[in-house]
Amino acid sequence: MSDIALKIITPDRIFYEGKASAVEFNTTEGEIGILPGHIPMTVIVKPGILVIEEDGQEKEAALHAGFAEILPESVTILAEIIEWPDEIDIERAEDAAERARERLRNRNDGLDVVRAETALLRAITRINVLK
Amino acid sequence: MASMRDIKRRKGSIQSTQQITKAMKLVSTVKLQRAKANAERSQAYFQSMFQTVNSILAKTRGLDHPYLQESESSKKAVIVMTSNRGLAGGYNSNIAKLVMNSGLEKEDLLIYAVGRKGKETLQRNGYHIEEDWSDIAEEPAYADAMQLGKVLLQKFADGEIGEIYLAYTKFKNTVSHEPTLIKLLPVEVPEENHEEKEVSEAEAIMNFEPEDEEALNMIIPKYVNSLIYGGLVESVASENGARMQAMDSATSNAEEMIGDLTLKYNRARQGSITQELTEIIAGAEAIS
Numbered sequence: 012m013s014d015i016a017l018k019i020i021t022p023d024r025i026f027y028e029g030k031a032s033a034v035e036f037n038t039t040e041g042e043i044g045i046l047p048g049h050i051p052m053t054v055i056v057k058p059g060i061l062v063i064e065e066d067g068q069e070k071e072a073a074l075h076a077g078f079a080e081i082l083p084e085s086v087t088i089l090a091e092i093i094e095w096p097d098e099i100d101i102e103r104a105e106d107a108a109e110r111a112r113e114r115l116r117n118r119n120d121g122l123d124v125v126r127a128e129t130a131l132l133r134a135i136t137r138i139n140v141l142k
Numbered sequence: 143m144a145s146m147r148d149i150k151r152r153k154g155s156i157q158s159t160q161q162i163t164k165a166m167k168l169v170s171t172v173k174l175q176r177a178k179a180n181a182e183r184s185q186a187y188f189q190s191m192f193q194t195v196n197s198i199l200a201k202t203r204g205l206d207h208p209y210l211q212e213s214e215s216s217k218k219a220v221i222v223m224t225s226n227r228g229l230a231g232g233y234n235s236n237i238a239k240l241v242m243n244s245g246l247e248k249e250d251l252l253i254y255a256v257g258r259k260g261k262e263t264l265q266r267n268g269y270h271i272e273e274d275w276s277d278i279a280e281e282p283a284y285a286d287a288m289q290l291g292k293v294l295l296q297k298f299a300d301g302e303i304g305e306i307y308l309a310y311t312k313f314k315n316t317v318s319h320e321p322t323l324i325k326l327l328p329v330e331v332p333e334e335n336h337e338e339k340e341v342s343e344a345e346a347i348m349n350f351e352p353e354d355e356e357a358l359n360m361i362i363p364k365y366v367n368s369l370i371y372g373g374l375v376e377s378v379a380s381e382n383g384a385r386m387q388a389m390d391s392a393t394s395n396a397e398e399m400i401g402d403l404t405l406k407y408n409r410a411r412q413g414s415i416t417q418e419l420t421e422i423i424a425g426a427e428a429i430s
Binding site for chain 1: 187351352368
């Protein structure tokens with residue numbers, strides 16, 4: 012089976028460009044894995060771990076926001092925020108997770124629940140990708 | 143004829159001005175290179191963004207989506223991107239002129255100023271400055287663009303503003319920059335495109351997950367943010383390009399003036415020597 016041409020673009024750099032035999036990430040509809048020959052689809056990214064499989068090796072990154080265009084032979088991810096594990100500050104992530112949990116626990120009226128949940132999800136993703 | 147001392151003093155002052163313009167030119171050349179690389183790197187993102195949004199819009203024709211509809215409010219927000227510093231030739235005034243001559247009613251406009259110079263000019267001309275975002279003008283980060291985008295989208299959703307425009311300077315290449323005014327919202331659905339045949343088969347059967355409308359809800363804000371960021375990055379590149387050009391011509395003008403003054407100075411010097419000699423000879427002749 013042929014490979015997928017994977018391209019991950021962020022506003023300020025080209026994060027990754029190369030071949031992959033499989034790509035996995037989290038979307039608003041749930042986690043998906045993409046193999047070559049996938050039907051054309053556009054999905055919205057939800058914070059989660061991005062796994063790139065290439066020559067039996069796996070690369071991981073924390074993908075936080077953006078959307079992806081999937082075609083049978085290529086996948087283009089327009090990522091707003093994405094990081095390699097070595098770019099993550101674990102202490103900051105843990106602090107952020109704690110803060111978000113705190114906010115969700117003592118819900119007051121002005122709380123932006125969606126925002127707090129996203130923040131928590133992001134922090135958890137960062138922590139998980141380092142494990 | 144001006145005295146030798148006057149000429150010398152003037153020459154000195156022009157020389158020190160030239161040193162400043164020369165240094166500024168060098169600084170903006172370096173900054174331009176960085177800004178240009180930035181602008182080029184982000185190009186890929188916007189192109190894909192633009193294509194995707196267009197392909198979605200092409201398929202969701204006739205959708206009653208708030209982001210695609212004119213709202214009731216007659217207020218129009220304009221993001222005006224200029225620089226915080228002057229000495230960049232016509233860079234700042236071109237943008238201000240573009241806004242003033244855009245045909246948009248002055249009373250309806252709410253200016254979101256990014257960059258002090260544009261803000262000051264528009265303020266002097268009686269425009270209403272709604273918010274000042276000048277801090278983000280110098281080193282644009284995507285997070286800043288997201289914040290500005292969020293504020294505007296919220297106001298748009300609340301019906302406080304009916305249209306959003308973006309005035310920035312397009313960076314074509316190092317020497318050519320073009321002040322541009324584009325409409326961000328409501329998104330103009332591209333006319334039934336005659337390139338339909340070129341749409342590849344793969345695109346024609348694109349699926350959306352979640353459904354079109356929901357996807358649009360999430361993608362349009364990203365689209366707006368990315369356009370704002372693109373505008374910021376290109377504006378910075380244009381600013382430095384414009385400053386480099388302005389300083390380059392200032393330096394060569396100074397060069398010319400110095401040449402002129404040197405000639406005048408030498409003439410005055412020669413004149414005074416000749417005069418002294420004539421006086422001495424005349425004096426000697428008178429004695430003998």
